Amino acid sequence: MTWMDRISLFQPLDYVALAGVFVAWFGLTWVIEHANPKRPSVSHLMAQYRREWMAQMITRQPRVFDAQMISTLRQSTAFFASTSVIALGGTLALLGNSERLSTVVADLALTDLPTVAWEFKMLLPIIFLTDGFLKFVWSNRLFGYCSVLMAAVPNEVDDPRAPVLAHKAAEINITAARSFNRGLRSLYFALASLGWVIGPIMLGFTVVFTVVIVWRREFTSQSRRILLENGAL
Incomplete structure (x- = not known):
């Protein structure tokens, strides 16, 4: 079967929905990460608290709490990276048993498409799962960089290098969190793509539902209201 034959298996509505998935994915990420300062997202608010965390770390003695926090964050990234690999392996296993897959999904979709069409559709969650895995791995490494920078902050509060190194640690921490959040959104869209x-x-319905859920958590959730109480940092 040639590529033209495979393309002809799908309707124009399929390509519109497929384009909508990636537009929603990229668009939602851009809106969250470039939110209006007058209406910040939870990600922006937490970035401010991360900077305050590193500023407070300078005077905290000992810094056992900070080390434990970074260790917890790294464990979270490792957990989700492992979860992404397991989900990716399960999806690839489904592709290896495509005949049974086509039988099951044909009953759900009430359509009679060849096996290659179902295999092509399963590539969409594989793309998102792979992206999520890569984001979590990079986030884990960045949190490792952050821990090194935190260890480099001098214990002497009056040392002029302390604020500079603490600021660097904060920015790396924020970058790691940004990658982690992007990985989570990839997992959300991996689930949505199963639709x-x-x-x-x-x-289209599952993607819209996912966008609404993520949007609510970033801009209208109770946790955001708590973060904004008495003014943000």
Whole structure:
């Protein structure tokens, strides 16, 4: 089967829905990370608290609490990286048993498509899972960099290098958190992309549902209101 034959297996609505997935994915990330300062996202608010954390670390003696916090963050990234690999392996295993997959999804979608069409649809969650895994691994490494910078901050409060190194540690911490959040969004969209198995309309519904959930958590959630109480840092 040539590429043209495979392309002809899908309707124009499939390509519209597929384009919508990536537009929503990139667009949501851009809106969250470039939010209006007058209406900041939870990610922006937490970035301010991370800077304050590193500033407070300079005078905290001993710094056992800070080390434990970084260790916890690294464990979280390692957990989600492992989860992404397991989910990726399961999805690839489904592709290895494509005949059974096509039988099951044909009953759900009520359509009769060849096996290659279902295999192509399963590539979408694989893309998101792979991206999520890479983001979590990079986040884990950045938190490792942050721990090294934190250890380099002098114990003497009056040392002029302390604020500079603490600021660097804060920015690396924020970058690691940004990568972690992007990985989480990739997992969200990996789940949403499974809607394509049923059809393009269901894919559109699951993507819109995912966007609404993430948007609410970043801009209208109770946790955001708590962070804004008495003014942000």
